[in-house]
Amino acid sequence: MKKWIIGIIAVVALSTSFLILSKPDNSKTTGVESANTSTALPTNFNQIQSAITNGAALLDVRTAEEYVAGHIEGATNLSLQDVQAGKRPNGNKNQVLYVYCRSGNRSGQATTILQKDGYSNVIDLGAITKVESIGGKIVTGS
Numbered sequence: 625m626k627k628w629i630i631g632i633i634a635v636v637a638l639s640t641s642f643l644i645l646s647k648p649d650n651s652k653t654t655g656v657e658s659a660n661t662s663t664a665l666p667t668n669f670n671q672i673q674s675a676i677t678n679g680a681a682l683l684d685v686r687t688a689e690e691y692v693a694g695h696i697e698g699a700t701n702l703s704l705q706d707v708q709a710g711k712r713p714n715g716n717k718n719q720v721l722y723v724y725c726r727s728g729n730r731s732g733q734a735t736t737i738l739q740k741d742g743y744s745n746v747i748d749l750g751a752i753t754k755v756e757s758i759g760g761k762i763v764t765g766s
Contacts, residue, residue, distance in 0.1 A: 665747060669759030672722055673698065680720035681713050684752075685734040690726065696752060696760040704730040707737050717742045724749040 666672050676682060676698055684691050684699040691701040702713055704725070713721060721743060725731040728750035735748040749755050756762060 665749075666722075667758060669755070669761075672755075672760070675720050675722070679715070680722060681715060682722045683713060683724070683734070685723055685725045685730045686752075692764065692766050694752075694762045694764050696724065696755050697763045699724075701766075702734075704734050707734045712738075712741070712743075718744055720745040720747065722747050722749050724752050724755050727751050728754070 666675075672680070672682060682696060682699040683702045684695045685702060685704045685707060686695075687703050687705075688701055691699075691703075695701065700713070702711065713719070715721075721738065723731045723734050723738075723746060725734075728748070731748050731750060735746045738746045752760075752762075
């Protein structure tokens with residue numbers, strides 16, 4: 625009988641340990657945010673416009689052709705290919721950088737590259753449609 629109880633206690637202890645060790649670390653960023661968590665993901669485009677007035681930059685990391693066909697007003701084109709080749713935005717590494725693309729894939733890649741290069745306030749906005757949904761206006765031309 626004692627062996628049976630000891631066996632159950634061992635199984636419960638191992639199961640509990642496994643659950644604790646496999647629990648996701650919620651202290652890390654789980655959504656799309658900046659590397660510096662004090663800079664929150666904007667909920668409306670007015671926040672981005674205000675930040676741009678104060679020195680932030682809005683980067684469209686799509687190709688030049690995509691940018692000319694339609695981009696968010698106030699954005700600068702810095703394609704993912706350029707970022708991968710080492711081109712960086714004007715300004716310092718503490719400048720707030722808002723990044724978007726067509727679907728969110730390239731903006732995520734560009735954000736990772738810029739963060740690894742020491743940019744501390746990069747905010748991945750994801751898809752252009754998401755930026756438009758919070759009030760960003762699409763314009764055409766360069």
